[in-house]
Amino acid sequence: MAIDWSAGRGRFTANGKSLEWGAFGPAPGDAPVIVLLHEGLGSLALWRDFPQRLSDATGLPVFAYSRAGYGQSDADDLPRPLDYMTREATQVLPDVLNALGASHVILMGHSDGATIAAEYAGRVEDFRVRGLVLMAPHFFTEEMGLTEIARAAQVFAETDMGARLGKYHRDPEATFRGWNDAWLAPGFKDWHVGDVIDYWRIPCLAIQGVQDQYGTAAHIHEIETRSYAPVDVLMLDDCRHSPHFDQPQAVLDGVAEFAARLQRIEAAEVEGV
Template sequence: MNWPKEITAGGKRLECRRLGPQPGEAPTVVLLHEGLGAMALWRDFPERLAAATGWGVFVYSRAGYGQSEAADLPRPLDYMTREATEVLPEVLETIGFERGVLMGHSDGATIAAEYAGSVEDFRVRGLILEAPHFFTETMGLAEIARAREVFATGDFKAKMAKYHDDPEATFRGWNDAWLDPKFKSWHVGEVIDYWRVPCLAIQGAQDQYGTLAQIREIEERSYAPVETLVLDDCRHAPHADQAEAVLAACAEFLARLERIEAAEPDAA
């Protein structure tokens, strides 16, 4: 079947790709990118994930990223919450999502976490969160401030232009929100209290944007099962820095979810 290369959600046109089995044939992993990410910046990870698991994989660029329609700027400081509660439900409905897992990286991990803790959706059976953030940290904000300097003085903008229609707007939408003085008090850890699905949390030991306090927040607050994977020689993008380890952990986690569901007599 030829899947559309774009959908409309949140009133915006969003570029997208679907790989592997259709929703009625197998569960689906929905990939949610980072704060400066896009569909293309997952590189070959979606294909490798589909091959390793036998699941379908859906990946898209949020508004303001990649080749998707521009976002409205400035972004509100609760932009991740709005993505989780206003846009993502429409995305899942539009693609015919029936059963599966949300896998997010950085901002995308926060969006997935907020969806699981804010929206009642029994189709979502688990979470895979890479480098999630639930509150600000001084070291992370300092790195984001350094990113602003690099963007203004180096070739970062030119590199971003390879993947984003408007790299200036993409960068400002993310950077300006995080460096707004009011954002220092941002904290959404309470959403974890409402999870009722298992979570695999992955973080690089050398993550430059967040410490393992973000992972401890999950471990201390979740009533549902939590598995953690902390990877050495790994910074903020585990699926890029330690692809083999991340793929193996994801495949094992998803296979275990399928075994658990197969053993439940009332599994959907």
């Protein structure tokens, strides 16, 4: 089912699952649509007012959805395999973009969502994708990140975290376990997908908080050293794992500048044809 942008919200099917979606800003036209991919415990609702603020700042349409197992979308198949982000990129995201029907998109992901966007750009040849915005991406595991994820499991077991997640997810227990159990599986310590960066042929804006509790700047350095395409880096102080909440204006300004530059480059290339 194709997305009816004028409806504002709805559901569509991707890889056999019914997913919720939301549209913000002007209807898609010649300008790219920013497609938001949420973090490992995120959802459409948990972006809060950021999608609308992003559309206001860039002047672009913004599209967000909840992956299977999140928000009000269909349940996912658990336990997730260790390559679940690769599968999300190669088996689900193509259906999402086809349903959206936009001719140009910018993929903007946070945490797991950033990795999914990065994997899509490196594994799927799709000329609709004109740029990447990656907030707190991860390409491999780090001990400090795994320690923080293990701590989250303890917090979930001992506090009302499940009830709080229940405000945003249909099945908060499954949502949490789907993410947490995958990252803490013994085999996940050897997970590494940095090679996908070698195949990017589109510009990237990489954003990370200096105080990110889940990952170090090593992931940003991985992008800088491996990408053949242009890379802009935005390292934000007084910022942890969620730059769009900890430093929203800096993120909005950075993405607006990046998107405007992409559009100027494309316009110049068209004129030069």
